[in-house]
Amino acid sequence: MxxxxxxxxxxxxxxxxxxxxxxxxxPAFGEGGARRDVVRHAAEGTADSAAPASLSKHATxxxxxxxxxxxxxxxxxxxxxxxxxxxxxxxxxxxPWAGFVDAMKNKRSPAYTQVGIAYMLQGDRPVSNTDPxxxxxxxxxxxVEGLGAHIMVLVPDQASLKQTPTDSKNGGPWVMWAxxxxxHLMIPIDSYPAQ
Numbered sequence: 556m557x558x559x560x561x562x563x564x565x566x567x568x569x570x571x572x573x574x575x576x577x578x579x580x581x582p583a584f585g586e587g588g589a590r591r592d593v594v595r596h597a598a599e600g601t602a603d604s605a606a607p608a609s610l611s612k613h614a615t616x617x618x619x620x621x622x623x624x625x626x627x628x629x630x631x632x633x634x635x636x637x638x639x640x641x642x643x644x645x646x647x648x649x650x651p652w653a654g655f656v657d658a659m660k661n662k663r664s665p666a667y668t669q670v671g672i673a674y675m676l677q678g679d680r681p682v683s684n685t686d687p688x689x690x691x692x693x694x695x696x697x698x699v700e701g702l703g704a705h706i707m708v709l710v711p712d713q714a715s716l717k718q719t720p721t722d723s724k725n726g727g728p729w730v731m732w733a734x735x736x737x738x739h740l741m742i743p744i745d746s747y748p749a750q
Contacts, residue, residue, distance in 0.1 A: 602633035606647035606674035642680035648673035671709030703745025
């Protein structure tokens, strides 16, 4: 009896020790058991890839929910790829673009008084060239798909964009969402359409 009588005590001790070790680790893990530091590092990595390293290494990095993962020093903000969309779409933006993105998200007209610049060096998700809120292509619509690295520019005086093409397949810069409060200049770095 003494041989087996000690077993429950040893097992109880092992369980208590295991709980004591694992409970402090629980806050380090996120949904699905993924380590938060691993998820955070992955978000930082995809966000960093949106712009030249000389810019993104000093930018504020945010997650998809707007939480600051790393505070920056240069006034730029980078967000990671949205895993819920097709394509790879991390983005680094200056202050006018951050306000522009917030206005779009809340379906308000953006207000900016200076040129705004955003980088998307990993490409973008498929998107309408004419309707900022379209979720799928309509027949005959200019749908932007397979767009690689590009820069986006906000121009406070949208009238200055009138001579710029609006056809996304023209081989050079174009105005996206022309005639809406969200019009901006798209400047492909990779060939678009792909050659």
